[in-house]
Amino acid sequence: MPSKTAIAGESVSSDFQTMKQAIVAIFPLSLAVVPWGVLCGSLAINVGLTPLQAQLMSLLIFAGAAQLAALTIMGAVGSLSSMFSSTFVISSRHLLYSAVFRDHVRKSSFGLRCSIAFFLTDEMFAVTCAYIVKNKRFSPVYALSSGITFYVIWNISTFAGIVAGQHIPNLEHLGLEFAIAATFIAIVIPLIKNKSTMVSVVTSGLSAIILSVFMKEYALIAATFIGMICGYLTKDKESINE
Amino acid sequence: MNDFWLALLGMTCITFSCRYFFFSTTVPFKLGPKVSRLLSYTAPSVMTAMWVPIVFLGHQESGSDFITSPFLIAGIATVIFSLLIKNTLAVVIFGMSVFALLKVFF
Numbered sequence: 001m002p003s004k005t006a007i008a009g010e011s012v013s014s015d016f017q018t019m020k021q022a023i024v025a026i027f028p029l030s031l032a033v034v035p036w037g038v039l040c041g042s043l044a045i046n047v048g049l050t051p052l053q054a055q056l057m058s059l060l061i062f063a064g065a066a067q068l069a070a071l072t073i074m075g076a077v078g079s080l081s082s083m084f085s086s087t088f089v090i091s092s093r094h095l096l097y098s099a100v101f102r103d104h105v106r107k108s109s110f111g112l113r114c115s116i117a118f119f120l121t122d123e124m125f126a127v128t129c130a131y132i133v134k135n136k137r138f139s140p141v142y143a144l145s146s147g148i149t150f151y152v153i154w155n156i157s158t159f160a161g162i163v164a165g166q167h168i169p170n171l172e173h174l175g176l177e178f179a180i181a182a183t184f185i186a187i188v189i190p191l192i193k194n195k196s197t198m199v200s201v202v203t204s205g206l207s208a209i210i211l212s213v214f215m216k217e218y219a220l221i222a223a224t225f226i227g228m229i230c231g232y233l234t235k236d237k238e239s240i241n242e
Numbered sequence: 243m244n245d246f247w248l249a250l251l252g253m254t255c256i257t258f259s260c261r262y263f264f265f266s267t268t269v270p271f272k273l274g275p276k277v278s279r280l281l282s283y284t285a286p287s288v289m290t291a292m293w294v295p296i297v298f299l300g301h302q303e304s305g306s307d308f309i310t311s312p313f314l315i316a317g318i319a320t321v322i323f324s325l326l327i328k329n330t331l332a333v334v335i336f337g338m339s340v341f342a343l344l345k346v347f348f
Contacts, residue, residue, distance in 0.1 A: 028331035032338070053246055060254040070253060080245055080252065087253045091260040096284045098264040103273050105265055117262035122289070129285050175345060177296045178313060182320050182337030184293040189324040191286045204287040205294035212295050220291050227287030232280045 015141050022127065022145035029123040030153040032183040035176045036064045037154050041161020043068065047075045051162045058158035062121070062151060066090045092221050097125045104138035112140060119147025126187045200231025293317075312344035 037058065044054035057067050066087045073083045097120055105113050124147040131142050192198050204227025211219035264271060273281075300313025308314060320337035327333060 025330075028334045031331070032334055049246065053250070056250060057253075060250060061257050063253075063257045066253065066257060070249065074246075074249070080249055083249055084252050084256060087256045088260070091257045093288050094257070094260040095263050096281065096288065098261055099271070099273070099277075100281045100284055102264040102271070103278075106267065113265040114262065117265050118258060120261040122292075126285055126289065175300070175312065175341065177300060178316060178341045179334075179338055181293040181296040181300075181313070181317055182334050182341070184289040185297075185317070185320045185337065186324050186330045186333035188286050188289045188293070189321060190328060197283065197286050200283040201286050201290045205290045208291040208294050209298055212299065219295070220288075223291035224284070224287045227290065228280055228283040231283035231287065232276075 018139055018141045019145040022131075022142045023149050025127040025130070026123060026146040026149050028186070029127065029183050030150050032179040033064065033123070033150070033154060034157040035174075035179055036068070037157025038161035038164065039176060040064060040067050040071070041158040042164055043071045043075075043161075045162055045165040047071050049074075054162050055155070055158060058155050061087075062118070062154065063087075063091060064154070086217070089217050089221070093122075093224060094120060096224070097122075100125070100129070101138070101143075104132075105140070108140065116140060116143050116147070119144060119151055121147065121150055123150055123183070130191075194236045196231045196234035196236045199234040200227040203227050203230040306348070310348065312341055312348060316341035316344055 040058060041054055044057060045051065049057075057070075061067055061070075069086045069090060070083045073079075073086065098117065101116070101120075105116055108116075120143075124143065127146050128138070128143045132138055188201060192201060204223045207226045208219055208223035211222050215222070263269065297313050297317030300317075301308050301311030306312070316337060319340045320333060323336050324333045327336075
């Protein structure tokens with residue numbers, strides 16, 4: 001236990017504790033993304049990018065699904081506009097994440113808001129939400145530490161993919177998607193603590209399957225909204241008692 | 243690949259803008275209790291809309307049958323395991339191992 005007189009030391013050590021918690025929480029999620037980083041790196045080399053260009057994609061864009069879609073379009077010599085529109089559709093879910101964190105970061109400095117935004121990924125969002133639920137407050141230290149950890153692992157695995165380059169045979173057919181599915185299952189199932197969350201999970205899952213038959217591109221965002229609205233409309237016992 | 247630099251710049255701006263949009267103090271948007279409640283379902287809805295198609299439609303891309311698809315079997319096993327064990331790392335490793343084993347044996 002830190003002594004009560006050393007207030008400055010106490011807050012530094014509690015920041016350090018938060019940082020450690022964040023790294024421990026995001027680690028399993030970063031693990032699942034390693035094969036994707038490797039795939040992004042090796043695919044970029046196969047499409048004809050230089051190693052520097054390939055690494056810059058992960059350093060600057062930092063969005064696995066959008067990067068993979070863009071590389072596929074580059075490989076098929078698709079247009080810039082199709083690349084941009086697919087990037088937007090894939091990234092549109094991040095608009096929701098920024099809305100969720102809005103009240104927590106609104107009073108922060110421009111620099112801090114930019115940094116949190118840059119490192120805002122599915123995984124960082126998930127662990128930071130869990131932190132908020134548990135501690136009843138938002139922590140920029142937690143958000144940034146988990147985000148940066150994820151960023152570093154994403155870029156190291158991209159680098160590994162660049163080095164391996166064309167020597168990785170048929171990586172696309174190994175079923176790497178399942179790593180993402182396993183991670184998200186591990187995140188979602190513990191979140192189901194009441195009826196309304198259960199309803200939002202079931203409806204978004206069902207609509208994701210049905211919609212992806214008709215409109216592959218927009219299925220994700222449409223199913224998300226359906227799930228959110230159905231969850232919202234479901235009355236929980238706790239909220240009636242309130 | 244002259245367009246590459248343009249593509250890189252454009253995509254960087256698009257992904258960053260989506261992540262920053264509601265952090266902007268100039269966007270007039272007030273989070274009332276209703277919107278907050280709606281947004282509280284973001285994480286479960288988005289993540290489910292991502293994992294469910296992989297588990298239930300994964301067999302289409304790999305060309306296996308629905309019932310014997312490693313995506314389906316390992317997916318359901320992961321869901322059951324995550325109900326029993328609260329440790330995320332254990333669940334992820336368990337799910338990926340089951341999937342890898344099924345891939346090797348089928």
